[in-house]
Amino acid sequence: MSALKKPRRGPVSDFKTIPTRSLVLILLPTLVIIAFFLASYGSFIILSFREMVPGTSQVTGNWSFGSYRRFFRDTVYPYFMFQTLLRAAQVTVIGLLLAYPLAYCVARTASKTLRQLMMGAMIIPLLVGGITIVYAWMVLLGNVGLINTALKALGIVKTSIHFLYNWTGVIICLVYFVIPYAAFSLIGPIRNVPRTLEEAAVNMGASRLTVFRRIVFPLTLPGVVEAASLTYSLGLSAFLFPMMLGGGRVKMMSNIIYETIYITFDFPFAGTLAAILLVVSIFVVTVMTRLQRLARRVYNE
Amino acid sequence: MPDRGFDVEFKCIRKRYGSIEALRGVSISIRRGELLTLLGPSGCGKTTLLRTLAGFVRPTEGEVWLAGERVDEVPPARRNVGLVFQNYSLFPHMTVFDNCAFGLQMRHLDRSTIQKRVEEVLNLVHLAEFSGAYPSQLSGGMQQRVALARVIAIQPRALLLDEPFGAIDRRLRDEMQVEVRKLQQKLGITTLFVTHDQQEALIMSDRIVVMNEGRVEQEGTPLDIYDSPRSRFVAGFLGMENLLPVTVVRRTADQAIVHVTEGPDLVVPLRAAPQGDHVTLAFRAESVSLVRREESAGAEAGEASNVLSVPGTLEFLMNLGARVVYEVRLPDGKLVRGEAQRTDRTRAFGVGEPMTVTLKGDYCVLLPESGAGT
Amino acid sequence: MNKGSAPKLTREPGALGWPLGLMAALIIAFLILPVLFVIFYSFNESAYFHFPPTGLSLRWYANFFRLHYFRSGALISLALAAVVTPLSVAMGVAASYGLIRGKFRAAAFINALLMSPIIIPGVVTGIAFMTMFKLIGFTWSFGNLVIAMTLICLPYTVRTISANMHGLNPNTEEAAVNLGASRWTTFRRVVLPQIRPGIVGGMIFVFATVLDDVSVVVFLTSYKTSTLSIAAMGYIRNKDDPTIAAMATMLIALTIVLVFVIQRVVGLEKFMSVE
Numbered sequence: 001m002s003a004l005k006k007p008r009r010g011p012v013s014d015f016k017t018i019p020t021r022s023l024v025l026i027l028l029p030t031l032v033i034i035a036f037f038l039a040s041y042g043s044f045i046i047l048s049f050r051e052m053v054p055g056t057s058q059v060t061g062n063w064s065f066g067s068y069r070r071f072f073r074d075t076v077y078p079y080f081m082f083q084t085l086l087r088a089a090q091v092t093v094i095g096l097l098l099a100y101p102l103a104y105c106v107a108r109t110a111s112k113t114l115r116q117l118m119m120g121a122m123i124i125p126l127l128v129g130g131i132t133i134v135y136a137w138m139v140l141l142g143n144v145g146l147i148n149t150a151l152k153a154l155g156i157v158k159t160s161i162h163f164l165y166n167w168t169g170v171i172i173c174l175v176y177f178v179i180p181y182a183a184f185s186l187i188g189p190i191r192n193v194p195r196t197l198e199e200a201a202v203n204m205g206a207s208r209l210t211v212f213r214r215i216v217f218p219l220t221l222p223g224v225v226e227a228a229s230l231t232y233s234l235g236l237s238a239f240l241f242p243m244m245l246g247g248g249r250v251k252m253m254s255n256i257i258y259e260t261i262y263i264t265f266d267f268p269f270a271g272t273l274a275a276i277l278l279v280v281s282i283f284v285v286t287v288m289t290r291l292q293r294l295a296r297r298v299y300n301e
Numbered sequence: 302m303p304d305r306g307f308d309v310e311f312k313c314i315r316k317r318y319g320s321i322e323a324l325r326g327v328s329i330s331i332r333r334g335e336l337l338t339l340l341g342p343s344g345c346g347k348t349t350l351l352r353t354l355a356g357f358v359r360p361t362e363g364e365v366w367l368a369g370e371r372v373d374e375v376p377p378a379r380r381n382v383g384l385v386f387q388n389y390s391l392f393p394h395m396t397v398f399d400n401c402a403f404g405l406q407m408r409h410l411d412r413s414t415i416q417k418r419v420e421e422v423l424n425l426v427h428l429a430e431f432s433g434a435y436p437s438q439l440s441g442g443m444q445q446r447v448a449l450a451r452v453i454a455i456q457p458r459a460l461l462l463d464e465p466f467g468a469i470d471r472r473l474r475d476e477m478q479v480e481v482r483k484l485q486q487k488l489g490i491t492t493l494f495v496t497h498d499q500q501e502a503l504i505m506s507d508r509i510v511v512m513n514e515g516r517v518e519q520e521g522t523p524l525d526i527y528d529s530p531r532s533r534f535v536a537g538f539l540g541m542e543n544l545l546p547v548t549v550v551r552r553t554a555d556q557a558i559v560h561v562t563e564g565p566d567l568v569v570p571l572r573a574a575p576q577g578d579h580v581t582l583a584f585r586a587e588s589v590s591l592v593r594r595e596e597s598a599g600a601e602a603g604e605a606s607n608v609l610s611v612p613g614t615l616e617f618l619m620n621l622g623a624r625v626v627y628e629v630r631l632p633d634g635k636l637v638r639g640e641a642q643r644t645d646r647t648r649a650f651g652v653g654e655p656m657t658v659t660l661k662g663d664y665c666v667l668l669p670e671s672g673a674g675t
Numbered sequence: 676m677n678k679g680s681a682p683k684l685t686r687e688p689g690a691l692g693w694p695l696g697l698m699a700a701l702i703i704a705f706l707i708l709p710v711l712f713v714i715f716y717s718f719n720e721s722a723y724f725h726f727p728p729t730g731l732s733l734r735w736y737a738n739f740f741r742l743h744y745f746r747s748g749a750l751i752s753l754a755l756a757a758v759v760t761p762l763s764v765a766m767g768v769a770a771s772y773g774l775i776r777g778k779f780r781a782a783a784f785i786n787a788l789l790m791s792p793i794i795i796p797g798v799v800t801g802i803a804f805m806t807m808f809k810l811i812g813f814t815w816s817f818g819n820l821v822i823a824m825t826l827i828c829l830p831y832t833v834r835t836i837s838a839n840m841h842g843l844n845p846n847t848e849e850a851a852v853n854l855g856a857s858r859w860t861t862f863r864r865v866v867l868p869q870i871r872p873g874i875v876g877g878m879i880f881v882f883a884t885v886l887d888d889v890s891v892v893v894f895l896t897s898y899k900t901s902t903l904s905i906a907a908m909g910y911i912r913n914k915d916d917p918t919i920a921a922m923a924t925m926l927i928a929l930t931i932v933l934v935f936v937i938q939r940v941v942g943l944e945k946f947m948s949v950e
Contacts, residue, residue, distance in 0.1 A: 012360070012361050014359055015377050016778075017776040017777075017845075017848060023773055023777045023779070026769045026773040026777075027769065027770065027773040027774075027785075029766050029769060030769060030773070033825070033829070034788050034789065036822070037792070037800075037803070037826050039807060040804050041803045043803065043810050044803050044805075044806040047806050099702075101695055101699050101702065102703070105696065105699040116943055118699070118703060119943045119947070120934055120938075120943065121703050124706075125706055127883045127934070128710065128883075128923070128926055128927050128930045129883065129887030129926060130887055130889055130904070131904050131908065131926075132713060134911070135713065135911060135919045135920065136710070136713045136920075136923065137709060139713075142915075144724055146712060146726070149724070150726075176709070179702065179706065180706070236796055237795075237796035239889065239890035240889045240890065240908070244911060244912075253796070254797070257799075258798060261805075270802060274802045277799055278796075278799045281794060281799070282794070282795075285794050377853060378853075378856060382853070383853070388844060390847045390850040391847070391850075393844075393847070393869065394868045407854055407855030407856050407860070452854070
């Protein structure tokens with residue numbers, strides 16, 4: 001038998017669906033664009049360490065931490081950052097509170113048509129886009145808009161409620177925007193809770209509220225954290241809604257960055273702000289992912 | 302040099318994945334038109350060996366020969382063997398017809414030839430009326446028949462079946478086993494069949510190779526393997542429930558006398574010859590018979606013979622419809638498992654009662670004390 | 676069917692307790708109301724909101740098409756979508772196939788990098804590209820938009836196509852090879868047809884994103900090259916007549932058509948990955 005053994009002619013590997021050479025070729029465009037986008041982030045981070053020639057829109061060749069010092073010294077900037085974080089949290093909480101019952105109904109409805117109708121209603125705001133949403137709410141919430149007109153006609157108020165040009169309208173609109181994302185994200189985790197568990201709890205005498213509180217919600221907790229993460233990211237990124245519905249009085253981080261470029265022309269500082277927002281966003285997502293893993297371990301198995 | 306008459310040959314196949322050896326020097330030959338089954342538990346390497354023939358696994362060492370040619374370097378698309386998977390793997394977006402035509406299209410045959418050939422194979426598996434259907438519209442058994450038709454269409458040099466009936470429910474499985482076997486014999490295709498189900502192997506095969514942990518344990522006809530396992534592993538895998546440690550008192554050319562328990566010794570034919578004085582006596586539950594002590598003739602004292610009757614206590618009894626299974630405890634502590642038809646006599650058995658167990662030496666096999674892999 | 680006190684949880688939402696059903700209905704109404712309102716308002720005769728409306732008219736639609744910056748914006752946006760969609764989809768298919776069937780250890784990491792634009796605020800991405808393009812001197816506005824949008828949309832296409840591809844039985848690809856197919860033929864005839872739903876789903880996300888994005892493109896548009904969304908944004912800041920409602924209604928109609936397409940080709944549930 002040993003006479004038949006041949007010396008090995010190099011590494012022996014099984015048949016691969018994609019041989020290495022082809023793999024590099026296939027992934028090349030993707031890798032190129034990833035490299036480009038990483039370089040782009042690098043470029044503005046580098047920019048944030050530069051200085052502006054005063055009075056012009058030229059960038060000098062000096063390196064400095066000036067922009068960063070300015071961010072922390074001018075307390076207004078940390079304030080805006082903090083406010084952005086807070087408001088995003090507000091949107092997340094309200095959004096989840098509204099999205100969960102919706103997701104639960106879609107997940108547990110037996111009728112397929114009803115489910116599809118509900119999902120259709122949820123997907124339209126999602127696909128139709130920011131401009132449409134912003135415009136709709138601007139007209140709805142205006143002083144002579146539909147809501148105020150209706151409220152006055154019904155005698156509930158005498159003068160118009162000022163929804164626009166303050167945080168109220170912005171929050172309403174943001175919540176409106178995030179509900180479909182949060183709801184779709186929650187449907188899967190809710191579905192994964194076997195109905196039989198709920199039935200068993202009812203069978204043992206639990207009220208519906210108890211069933212939710214002690215069985216359904218804990219088991220969907222990882223999903224809730226993931227939905228919260230998604231919603232919070234959307235909140236942090238808010239740009240169009242605060243700009244349009246806030247009328248200059250409501251500023252979230254993205255708006256500050258925009259103004260720094262288009263009003264102050266301070267590119268390095270804009271880079272600084274963007275870099276800080278980037279870091280905060282990544283940090284938040286990382287924290288949320290950890291929380292999600294924790295929730296999964298605590299409540300499952 | 303290729304041996305004439307062997308369609309498929311594995312020569313000293315070794316396969317290593319990192320530090321794990323999936324195959325440790327396996328050599329098997331399959332004759333033309335033969336259905337050879339690789340039988341063994343999961344992880345024994347049978348699927349790896351099958352996939353080596355298919356070309357998806359490249360052996361670390363050794364050679365693979367197909368129809369007189371060495372095919373190690375031939376890529377899987379060119380080997381012209383037909384692989385049938387456990388989960389059918391029909392193309393879900395193609396009709397039955399298109400599925401079967403696929404291999405022929407790869408060979409660039411013209412449309413009318415393809416049409417004819419596909420109709421032929423669909424007729425062979427009795428699914429001609431379904432040629433326009435999609436796999437999702439067919440039952441599991443039907444899908445598997447299409448999978449079979451699909452590979453037969455290309456007229457492969459060998460047929461490779463990887464646990465093809467695993468996903469099919471029990472009742473249908475028996476029918477399909479017979480159907481596939483008949484088809485294989487009719488077409489005379491050399492076939493390599495992989496399964497972990499000993500029943501299936503016994504039904505379908507011309508020859509069986511029992512594998513364990515990357516090695517060949519035993520090779521032979523179904524009856525050979527069934528009646529004369531040569532190791533504890535093969536005996537256990539093929540359902541020989543009784544493996545009693547006994548001592549050899551004396552050997553002759555074709556027989557051995559073994560001391561089983563208190564009482565006379567048993568004469569056992571010597572088929573393979575495990576060395577040493579301490580061996581394992583292996584026998585099937587079916588070859589044991591049981592009567593109540595009071596009904597048996599008095600215990601035979603004296604000489605060794607090829608029938609052994611010993612007293613024991615009935616410890617366990619279960620009715621399984623037409624059969625009963627039971628366990629009897631011998632005075633020295635050994636446990637004997639038996640099986641019998643359910644009769645009026647067995648209905649009278651009661652757990653805890655004294656019984657007499659009878660064993661026929663001709664139905665026993667001697668195995669090494671602890672076989673490889675047990 | 677066992678009668679008796681079997682819990683009624685398994686039937687309609689009404690049985691779950693009418694409060695829950697009512698809540699869900701109210702929330703759905705909340706979601707739909709603005710959409711319906713915009714459609715209704717687009718036909719408003721007067722430039723302001725009155726209830727009851729003074730009359731119905733199509734003048735705002737006419738106005739939309741009359742204004743050159745909307746016409747040019749619409750054209751640019753559609754052209755952008757026409758270019759970005761195939762680019763994004765092609766790269767999405769390649770990336771998904773390479774990452775899923777390539778079976779190498781860095782695949783998860785590369786996948787995470789690919790998905791990251793979703794969690795990064797649009798403004799940050801906009802600034803990143805603006806700075807980069809200025810740095811390398813690539814000032815062709817439309818080109819900037821194409822590259823930036825392709826990157827933003829890539830996570831969507833990769834997500835839908837990957838989800839589709841994960842559900843594929845890898846044995847079918849082996850079966851094809853066994854029957855004599857080359858790797859390319861296997862991809863073309865076995866993999867590609869099966870990921871069509873993922874591709875369509877991805878296309879729809881891309882289309883919606885390109886038409887809608889503001890926070891990224893606002894840093895990349897120029898006076899001559901402006902997208903529909905930016906043109907609309909500019910218009911809203913100055914005037915609030917129903918012209919935008921007309922534009923929005925057309926977008927809503929388009930969205931409804933897309934939703935039907937989704938339902939036919941993919942199924943709404945699979946599209947939003949809720950199965």
